[in-house]
Amino acid sequence: MSPLIGALTARAVLAWARRDSALDRTNFHGRTVSLAGGPALALGATVGAAAGGRHRRAAVVAGTISGAVGLYDDVVGNRPEHKAKGFRGHLGALREGRVTSGLVKIVGVGAGALAASALLPSRNRADVLLGAGVIAGTANLLNLLDLRPGRAIKAGAVIGAPLALGRDGSVAAGTLGAAAALLPADLGEEIMLGDAGANALGALLGVALVARTGPVGRALALAVLAGLTAASEKVSFTKVIEDTPWLRTLDELGRLPR
Template structure:
């Protein structure tokens, strides 16, 4: 039965992602300007969240509730931040900025996203095997941490999806793989972007797939790696590391529009493939 689910998961994930993209991509409310001034659609985010979640449920129906909560929960709060995060009342920088805004009586979209992804990770982990308290907490950390890590990777067209394909293949996560593969050409061509909705959902689902297979030590090791990479991202640009490694750079550039290859910002800060929201305020 699992073999049948695994065989169907990829096509289901890809089919649902394509159908959702067709339904959403002409919505003007989802149009944004990317890092090179090109108009793109945020429809890729919810399309990926829906397709990857549907595929994951078909693949592992015994973990249907965990996958639904992780994928749709992380995707929903990410989409909320994508849509309203540029408004003045949501302006904040970093986790400390969001907490500072809360002390001032403002609940920012970034804080909603942080809390929502954390809650989704905790609920999903509690529904997976190994229900001891320490295992649930470690699993929640892996799921929420992976969601955030993929969001940090989503700085160039196709990068987060390529990372998802690389991470999902050894996990056998055929549902997310099908959705990621279906949307990769449009992402590389800069017709869509994942935004927080897609990147968070993809990371959360891959984190769920890993957590479902891992024991206490495996969860601890994965969480330590995620924390280390997240901390490193505060000091070192992922883009600079990738561009400085010939193999990683070749993979990163594959399939992308040629003019993007020479588009590093003069400041040295990586140009983000994130939506520029219609506001002069920075994102948190």
């Protein structure tokens, strides 16, 4: 039931949010797309993830906060006073007395991840911190991948599919239901997820992962996420995908011709 609830909510929010032309943007192909996909996915996935299972409070906290601060960055991030690149750039702006939307997003996602992790089963404070790192790290990873139509949702499906199985699978299942409902519009370059959608998608899948792992599993997941984040500073994920035939085929599946 949770995937259906997530899908229906996402489609309803999308229909409403697309009426706002202020959310229109130009994508990498020069096509006009709507950022309405972001709030649609954030709200749909959060509602779907919270529709069943034992971890609805953590899902609501992670999905709502990551989606909200992501949407804030989507809407105002292009303004000159908010311009900065990377974490170091945002910290540099703070030293100059500027609080960028990107810094608000980083702090917000981190705080939401910590609060969500505290609501999940944990043995001690270190376990909570590991969980927070996984939730925030997954949110960041999906955001890093959201550079081409459908890429973040496809990556989310790979991460979330095994997490949707079993009695604790409702968080991932509801999240993926909402994402699947928006995938055709994303691939068709009608909408884009933006930070709101990608961060919420990743954060909710992070909650699903943390809910099903103990300290060792969380530490391993965090190590992988940290390694991928560090690699993104040196290597273009898009170039790696385009240079790897099977990844390129999967990445382009369902997408509009160039």
